[in-house]
Amino acid sequence: MEAKNVNATPENPNTTTVRRLYTALARGNRKISGLIASDLEWWFHGPQNCHHMMKMLTGKSSPTDFKFEPRSIEAIDDDCVIVEGWEGAQVYWVHVWTLKDGVITQFREYFNTWLTVTDLRPLKCLGFNTLWQSHERDYERSLPGLMLAI
Template identity: 80%
Template sequence: MDHPMNIVSSNPTTVSTLYQALASGNRNISVLIATDLEWWFHGPQNCHHMMKMLTGESSPSDFKFQPRSMDAIDDNCVIVEGWEGAQVYWVHVWTLKDGVITQFREYFNTWLTVRDLRPLNCLTSTTTLWQSHPQDLAPRSLPGLMFAI
């Protein structure tokens, strides 16, 4: 069995492997994703692109997810961000347990701030762990959301 630190450090690799598999049309991703994947979406109803990819309802030619940034947050969360010109911006938040993706949150055309609201040394803390940074969309007005850990 892998040491927990090895699992944590491999979480971005697992998520990257998923994007590579989907981009190449490889649907053999069951070893990366839990059978009871929890999914949450925020954005326009016609933009459920990743869930359609994961369920086989669409192909890589329907929408190309090209991550521009990937950040490991905490010990079980990977945030991936991508944007295409001035029209499309997306953030994916993947939660992993023991190296397997257990939760997926998709934010489409939404600014996202991830905050740590857990008490720190018995005091309430509000630490920003991650914030959207799509340079191509700076002049656009997008709804903002806060994701609390």
């Protein structure tokens, strides 16, 4: 009989949805319509030739063209999941997924840039809350930094 960790906290449902999306895409499964809204709002920041996720979601590329292998998946706030990945010293990406009722409604892709996510809503005497920040890595070149306010 396998022992269960009774102190383990269940994974955030939004994180589970996003993890299912990456698993499906890695397997070449295009049946992801139940995970993503038909009117997905999309934002991209990075070199124009790096729209890899958009190409994958629209069927214009395959999982062998670019492999999204998440290194971290973290839920922040009630409706946001941030996924970070990198390959070697040349490719770094951050995906910010917004969900409503378990369905992805917004996607922001940041390619080859550091990202800091800050909550500006409280405005606690302008002492902004940092909710998430890119994990530092040793790169052979510098990457620009961006702040995403939610």
